[in-house]
Amino acid sequence: MPAGRACPILPQVKEDILPQPLPLARARGRTRKTRVCIIGGGGTGAALAYDLSLRGLDVVLLERGELTSGTTGRHHGQLHSGARYAWFDRAIAQECYEETLILRRIVPEAIEYNGGFFLALTEEEAGLVPDFLAACAAAGIPSREIPFSRALELEPGINPRALRSVWVPDGSFDAFRLPLSFFAAARALGAVIRPWCEVLGLEIxxxxxxxxxxxDRGTELAREERIEADYFVSATGAWAGELAALAGLDVPITPAPGTMVAVRGRFSDRVISRLRHPADGDIVVPQRGLSIIGSTQRVTDNPDSLLPPREEIQTLLAEGAALVPAFAGARVHAAWAAARPLAGRAEGDEGRSISRDFSVLDHEARDGLAGLATIIGGKATVLRAMAEKTADALCARLGIQAPCETADFALPSWRDYYTGRRP
Ligand SMILES: Cc1cc2nc3c(=O)[nH]c(=O)nc-3n(C[C@H](O)[C@H](O)[C@H](O)COP(=O)(O)OP(=O)(O)OC[C@H]3O[C@@H](n4cnc5c(N)ncnc54)[C@H](O)[C@@H]3O)c2cc1C
Known part of the structure; x- marks a missing residue:
């Protein structure tokens, strides 16, 4: 498109101006005296391994299965602009939006920045539009109502009977490539990433x-090993309660599974959301040639054995068809479930009242046990921010002066994790 012309597809916001390319981070020969062991190889562990390596610490990461085999490899893949949260948690909404801007700059390869429409399907939902716009504005998230006829022109697959439509800067991302770029960056800076290594016990x-x-199941003959470190961080997501129990600690975590259904056919290019307070089946995310409707929420004690219940699949397909009618006749490609690591205890409401925020638990301050922290809660969109706050807390605890720099450098390609290429 010629420079200076407005994009005919998306409403213009100043953040849509293409960012300047960033340099890749390089190891800068700092002393690597402090050894940190991260437990958990999902997105949170990946971002933390990179952040700590960039600050010059010596990092080893242990993951009991394949990398991203926990919740990270099974989520919806929505790059949350924060609009969904603006109504009830402005701080989370703001953080989401700020992080989407950073991720779009440092790892554009993993992101499809396609924008999103919130659709009001009923009079009641249409009445929510002014509040919704005001909440987005208060959180600093660009949003604007566009005439529904225009939305339908841009996305002919959406429900033609919708009443109002609001554009927001949502997007989608590849659940695997995003964390793999962080893993590649961490490894290029010297971190040791060890999949198939399960922590069975903690020595106190x-x-x-x-x-x-x-x-270690990554070798021909599985073998036990002892790993020493100055500090351990549990980034075990929905398994954080089990990991903490190995040290005799109690961590307030609620594994909250949600179901998602992918159907064949890309029925929209944007994320299509229902303009209502969060409920089951209110978001359709386009992923490659599929459309994914999600999700639901319940709670469980066992995040290891999750099957998508048949009735939830039916509900999701019906809710998907309300937003995008082609869901009704589409061929189901896959249905699956994954557990949210909610930071708190459910009080009989399927965990819906637990905040989607995250917290870093310093077990020395909290339980009198030094050398261990747990990061719980959050979401994939804010993985970099979760890592930053955890690394800040760890550095403060260890007396290390090293600021976070992960927003300042581009990440290498996710391919580099496999090729081992170094920037
Ligand atoms: C239904 C659903 C939809 C979602 N959709 C979105 C979305 O669209 N956008 C978004 O931003 N977020 C979304 N999320 C949230 C997001 O998926 C999670 O917040 C995020 O993936 C958690 O990453 P994590 O690294 O903290 O945890 P995980 O990815 O679960 O990683 C923890 C890892 O720890 C490992 N582990 C556990 N115990 C041990 C042990 N003893 N030894 C070694 N390793 C161990 C596990 O194997 C696992 O790989 C969704 C979540 C759900 C459930």
Whole structure:
């Protein structure tokens, strides 16, 4: 498109101006005296491994399965602009939006920045539009109502009987490529990433965690090993309660599974959301040649055995068809479930009242056990921010002066994780 012309597809916001390319981070020969062991190889662990390596720490990351085999490899893939949260948690909404801007700059390869429409399907929902726009504005998230006829022109697959439509800067991302770019960056800076290594026990000496006992299944003969470190961080998501129990600790975490259904056919290019307070089946995300409707929410004690219940699949297909009618006759490609790591305890409401925020638990301050922290809650969109706050807390605890720099450098390609290429 010629420079200076407005894009005919998306309403213009100043953030749509293409960002300047960033340099890749390079190891800068800092002393690597402090060894940190991260437990959990999802997006949170990946971003933390990169952040700490960039600050010059010596990092080893242990993941019991394949990388991203927990919730990270099974979520909806929506790059949350924060609009969905603006109504009830302005701080989370703002953080989401700020992080989407950073991710679009540092890892554009993993992101499809396609924007999103919120659709009001009923009079009641149409009445929510002014509040919704005001909440987005208060959170600093660009949004604007566009005539529904225009929305339908841009997205002919949406329900033609919708009443009002609001554009927001949502997007979608590849659930695997995003964390793999962080893993590639961490490894290029010297981090040791060890999939197939399960932490079976934590060794405590005095009042400090000093080592992890692991089972390494990545070798021909599975073998046990002892890993020493100055500090351990549990980034085990929905399994954080089980990991903490290895040190005799109680961590308030609610694994909250949600179901998603992918159907064949890309029925929209944008994320299509229902303009109502969060409920089951209110978001359709386009992913490659599929459309994914999600999700639901319940709670479980066991995040390892999750099957998508038949009735939830039916509900999702019906809700999907309300937003995008082609869902009604589409061929189901896959249905699956994954567990949200909600930071708190459910009080009989399927965890819906638990905030989607995250917290870093310093077990020395909280439980009198040094050398261990747990990061719980959050969402994939804010993985970099989660890592930054965790690394800040860890550095403060260890007396290390090293600021976060992960927003300042581009990440390498996700392919580099496999090729081992170094920037
Ligand atoms: C239904 C659903 C839809 C979602 N949709 C979105 C979305 O569209 N956008 C978004 O931004 N977020 C979304 N989320 C949230 C997002 O998926 C999660 O917040 C995020 O993936 C959590 O990443 P994590 O790295 O903290 O946890 P995980 O990816 O679960 O990683 C934890 C890892 O720890 C490992 N582990 C556990 N115990 C041990 C042990 N003893 N030893 C070694 N390793 C261990 C596990 O194997 C696992 O791989 C969704 C979540 C759900 C459930």
């Amino acid at each position: 000496s005095g009042k400090r965690v000093v080592a992890a006992r692991i089972l």
